[in-house]
Amino acid sequence: MRELTLEEVQTILTEGVALARSKGFPSTVAVVDMGGNVRGVLRPEKGRIANPDIAIKKAWTAAALHRSTTQVRDIMITTDKFGHGLQFTDERFCIVGGGFPIRDEAGDVIGGVGTSGGPLDLDIECSLVGMRKLGFPTDFADPLAGAPMTAKGAKATKAAPAKAAKAAPAKAGKAPAKGKKK
Numbered sequence: 001m002r003e004l005t006l007e008e009v010q011t012i013l014t015e016g017v018a019l020a021r022s023k024g025f026p027s028t029v030a031v032v033d034m035g036g037n038v039r040g041v042l043r044p045e046k047g048r049i050a051n052p053d054i055a056i057k058k059a060w061t062a063a064a065l066h067r068s069t070t071q072v073r074d075i076m077i078t079t080d081k082f083g084h085g086l087q088f089t090d091e092r093f094c095i096v097g098g099g100f101p102i103r104d105e106a107g108d109v110i111g112g113v114g115t116s117g118g119p120l121d122l123d124i125e126c127s128l129v130g131m132r133k134l135g136f137p138t139d140f141a142d143p144l145a146g147a148p149m150t151a152k153g154a155k156a157t158k159a160a161p162a163k164a165a166k167a168a169p170a171k172a173g174k175a176p177a178k179g180k181k182k
Contacts, residue, residue, distance in 0.1 A: 001108040004031065004039060012113055012130030013042040020118055020126045027117030027126055030055035031102075032063050034110050036092070051116040058099025058114025060092045066109050068140045069099035098123030103137050
């Protein structure tokens, strides 16, 4: 397992903040390593003072549980899921979307990224933009389910991995509502 390089951390931070600024939001982006230690935080001018802590918590949660924070939310607030109530065991857990694990070429979690300060869809995209630029995977599987979730949130099938990989990231980690077409 390798570590994130300083250049990779800087790219993830600056790409995320630049995207948020281009949309009119002073969002903060944070990156942690595989142990949950902060590697970098970037809060632009006029960013709320709460945003760094929230972004760090999103990144920490994603790295700690090897899932997007949207997936973490699903396992922590649903009474029949194994993680129900887990968010009350450690103050670092964040169950708000916008946090993602960062995986290396071998699939090992080497860190996490989180964004706070914009609408949920923008926080999600700001966390993913730098990862995409660097070629990190942005398909996220529930480690217990085995089926990858694309950045858009649709479950990928073995027959259509290329289509899933090209899915738009606007609602990462969200599954389509039952009975509705995509």
